[in-house]
Amino acid sequence: MNSAPLSGPIDLAGKSGIVTGAARGIGRAVCLSLAREGASVAACDILPCVDTVAEAASRGWPVFEIPCDVSDMRSAKDAVDKAKKLMGSLDFLVNNAGILGRSGKPIEDYGFDEWKQVLDINLNGTFIMTQAVWPYMRGQGRGKIVCIGSIAGRIGGLLAGPHYCASKGGIHAFVKWAAKNGALHGIYVNGIAPGPIETPMIENEPYGPEMVPLGRLGNPNDIAEAVVFLVSQASNFITGTILDVNGGMLMV
Ligand SMILES: NC(=O)c1ccc[n+]([C@@H]2O[C@H](COP(=O)([O-])OP(=O)(O)OC[C@H]3O[C@@H](n4cnc5c(N)ncnc54)[C@H](O)[C@@H]3O)[C@@H](O)[C@H]2O)c1
Numbered sequence: 001m002n003s004a005p006l007s008g009p010i011d012l013a014g015k016s017g018i019v020t021g022a023a024r025g026i027g028r029a030v031c032l033s034l035a036r037e038g039a040s041v042a043a044c045d046i047l048p049c050v051d052t053v054a055e056a057a058s059r060g061w062p063v064f065e066i067p068c069d070v071s072d073m074r075s076a077k078d079a080v081d082k083a084k085k086l087m088g089s090l091d092f093l094v095n096n097a098g099i100l101g102r103s104g105k106p107i108e109d110y111g112f113d114e115w116k117q118v119l120d121i122n123l124n125g126t127f128i129m130t131q132a133v134w135p136y137m138r139g140q141g142r143g144k145i146v147c148i149g150s151i152a153g154r155i156g157g158l159l160a161g162p163h164y165c166a167s168k169g170g171i172h173a174f175v176k177w178a179a180k181n182g183a184l185h186g187i188y189v190n191g192i193a194p195g196p197i198e199t200p201m202i203e204n205e206p207y208g209p210e211m212v213p214l215g216r217l218g219n220p221n222d223i224a225e226a227v228v229f230l231v232s233q234a235s236n237f238i239t240g241t242i243l244d245v246n247g248g249m250l251m252v
Pocket residue numbers: 020021022023024025026027044045046047068069070071096097098099100121125148149150151193194195196197198199200201202
């Protein structure tokens with residue numbers, strides 16, 4: 001068994017990989033932060049990623065749009081194959097795409113279809129994308145996968161519904177399984193559990209700075225910089241962890 005390379009400074013020059021849910025919010029910020037550090041990034045989403053790509057291009061950073069529905073195996077596999085062909089290697093995957101679903105009602109009012117839709121995108125999408133990149137990463141003997149979970153998967157939600165909490169708790173458990181199984185092949189798998197972050201996802205939800213010990217809601221860049229750390233060689237002795245990025249709302 002090969003041992004892990006030593007940790008070193010953040011430097012993503014020559015690295016390339018995929019970010020899902022890249023059209024807006026956290027995914028967009030993740031693409032830009034990774035590209036700023038020198039990485040080439042495939043921006044995958046069901047929505048057009050024109051803003052993400054245009055902002056990167058205006059700074060001379062290589063971010064490419066590859067349409068992808070993470071809940072559809074065919075679409076995910078096609079996107080991963082295209083990304084590999086375009087960029088040469090797949091050094092990282094950021095499983096960020098997700099939906100919140102509706103919340104705030106009694107359990108008997110949740111339709112099975114809405115339960116399944118949230119699980120399909122958040123949890124199944126994370127599995128599908130990870131499965132699609134795995135053979136490439138195993139073949140290279142290296143890869144860094146970061147899955148965006150949630151504080152809701154830790155504590156059962158502040159305001160989120162049962163499907164969302166279950167999907168995020170499932171992601172946290174999947175991270176640990178994948179980390180154990182990837183370690184042998186040089187594949188790192190970690191998660192991030194954000195608290196409330198100001199993005200379109202929560203724009204109509206009643207979160208406020210008074211809920212956060214550090215005095216403000218999260219910004220997409222707060223998550224993006226944590227992703228940069230977990231994708232880079234600065235975290236070469238960290239796998240299977242769920243990093244809480246929540247302004248002090250949850251301390252464990
Ligand atoms: N914003 C928060 O407070 C918060 C807190 C904890 C965790 N998160 C998680 O962070 C991630 C990003 O959320 P955000 O706040 O940026 O939300 P957002 O709604 O702004 O962005 C989510 C992106 O995912 C894309 N997406 C949805 N379904 C998809 C699919 N099937 N295939 C590909 N892309 C798809 C959307 O089109 C969108 O661009 C999500 O996993 C979310 O659950 C967000």
